[in-house]
Amino acid sequence: MGMVRALVPALLFAAAHAATASPVTLTIESWRNDDLSAWQQKIIPAFEKSHPDIKVRFTPLAPTEYDAALHAKLDAGTAGDLIACRPFDASLSLYRKGQLISVNDIPGMDNFSTLAKTAWTTDDGKTTFCVPMASVIHGFIYNKDAFDKLHLQPPATVSQFFDVLDKLKKDGTYVPLDIGTKDGWESAQLGYENIGPTYYDGEKGRLALIAGKEKLTDPNWVEPFTVLARWRPYLSKGFEAQSYPDSQNLFTLGRAAIYPAGSWEIANFEKQAQFKMGVFPPPKQKISDQCEISDQPDSALGANAKSPHLAQAKIFLQWVASHEFAQVFTTSLPGFFSLQKGSVKVSDPLAQQFLSWRGQCATTIRPTYQFLSRGTPNLENEFWVESANVINGTDTPQKAAAKLQAGLDSWYKPAQH
Incomplete structure (x- = not known):
C-alpha cells in the first residue's frame, strides 16, 4: 500500500505537468513574404483551433534570399520544422540530400493526382517529398x-x-x-x-x-x-x-x-x-x-528531416493535404489555386476568372x-x-x-x- 500511496502523488504530478505542458511550436520557412498576414490571421488559426497542442509560426524571407538562406540553415541544422517547397529541382535536391522526408504515407495524399504531385516527386515517380499547396x-x-x-x-x-x-x-x-x-x-x-x-x-x-x-x-x-x-x-x-x-x-x-x-x-x-x-x-x-x-505548380510544403518535432510536423502536413486546408488557403489567398482533386469555392471575382480558364483552355x-x-x-x-x-x-x-x-x-x- 505504501508504494501505491507514493505513486499516486507522482502520477498526479505527471498528469498536471502534461496538462500544463507548453504546446510544441512549429516554424514554417517560406519565400512568400506577401502571404504573411493570410497565414497569421486565417490559415494558422484554422489549424490551431483543432490542434491546441501545436502552435505554428510563419517566418518568410525575401524571395530572392530564400534559396541561399534555406540551404545555409538546413546545412547548419537551424532551419524550421516545415519547409515551403519550390517546384521541381530546387526541392528535389533537398530531398536527395536527405533534408526533406517522404510524404507518401501522409494521410490525404490521395487527394492529389499524379500530375498535381509531379513538381514534388522523384524522377522515377515513386516518392513525393512535399504536399502540394497551390498553382498560379x-x-x-x-x-x-x-x-x-x-x-x-x-x-x-x-x-x-x-x-x-x-x-x-x-x-x-x-x-x-x-x-x-x-x-x-x-x-x-x-x-x-x-x-x-x-x-x-x-x-x-x-x-x-x-x-x-x-x-x-x-x-x-x-x-x-x-x-x-x-x-x-x-x-x-x-x-x-x-x-x-x-x-x-x-x-x-x-x-x-x-x-x-x-x-x-x-x-x-x-x-x-x-x-x-x-x-x-x-x-x-x-x-x-x-x-x-x-x-504553374507554385508551392508545396515539406518537413525538415532533422526537425525535433517531426511527429507534429507530419500532423500539420496531414492537415495541408486535407480539403479543409484547400478551402481556407484558396479563400485566404485569392489567385493561389488548390491542386487537390474536387472543387474549391472561389469567392473573389478576378480569381474565379483565372480559375475558369482551366475549364476552357489547354x-x-x-x-x-x-x-x-x-x-x-x-x-x-x-x-x-x-x-x-x-x-x-x-x-x-x-x-x-x-x-x-x-x-x-x-x-x-x-x-x-
Whole structure:
C-alpha cells in the first residue's frame, strides 16, 4: 500500500505537468513574404483551433534570399520544422540530400493526382517529398476603367491585342503595357512563359523539347520572342530600369492599362488599386485556336528531416493535404489555386476568372522547369536574360533562341534526365 500511496502523488504530478505542458511550436520557412498576414490571421488559426497542442509560426524571407538562406540553415541544422517547397529541382535536391522526408504515407495524399504531385516527386515517380499547396495561372490584368473610358474590349487574338495597344498609345493617358526588364524574371515568366504556350503548343511542345524532338531555334519557339520584341514601343519610358515593384506601383496607381501577370497579384492589387480590374488569357493566334495557359505548380510544403518535432510536423502536413486546408488557403489567398482533386469555392471575382480558364483552355507549365534547368547554364535563368535582351532590343529573337539552345546543348542529353 505504501508504494501505491507514493505513486499516486507522482502520477498526479505527471498528469498536471502534461496538462500544463507548453504546446510544441512549429516554424514554417517560406519565400512568400506577401502571404504573411493570410497565414497569421486565417490559415494558422484554422489549424490551431483543432490542434491546441501545436502552435505554428510563419517566418518568410525575401524571395530572392530564400534559396541561399534555406540551404545555409538546413546545412547548419537551424532551419524550421516545415519547409515551403519550390517546384521541381530546387526541392528535389533537398530531398536527395536527405533534408526533406517522404510524404507518401501522409494521410490525404490521395487527394492529389499524379500530375498535381509531379513538381514534388522523384524522377522515377515513386516518392513525393512535399504536399502540394497551390498553382498560379498566367494571363493579363487590365484597368477596366481605362478600357471602358476608351471603349476597348479585352483582346482574344494577338492582332486584337496589338490593336488595343495602338489605341492606348494613341490616346496617351496610360502606359499601354506595364512590364520592366531590370529584374529579368518578369520578362521570362510574365512575358515569354505567359504567351509562349500559344505558339509552341503548350504541353505538346514542352514535352517535345524535353525529348529533344524540338529545339528552341524552331520557329514555334522563336515566335514568342518575336512577339515580345513588338512589345517595346508600348512600354513605359525607361522600362529597362523598371523593377518588379515599379511595375506593380505603375499599375495600381492607375497609370498603366495592361499588366502581364500571374494570378498571385490579385490580393495585393485589390488592396492597392482604386479602379475596377479585369483579366484576359494570353491572346490566341487565331480566333478558332484553343486558348493555352500556363498553370504553374507554385508551392508545396515539406518537413525538415532533422526537425525535433517531426511527429507534429507530419500532423500539420496531414492537415495541408486535407480539403479543409484547400478551402481556407484558396479563400485566404485569392489567385493561389488548390491542386487537390474536387472543387474549391472561389469567392473573389478576378480569381474565379483565372480559375475558369482551366475549364476552357489547354494547360501546361513553364517549359524550363522540368529537367531542363539542372545543368550549367541554367535554362530558366538564361531565359530571364534573353527575354529581357529581346524586349530591350539588344538581342534579336533568333540570336536569343540560338544562345539558349547552345547553352542547353552544352550539357543536356534528352536520354539522361
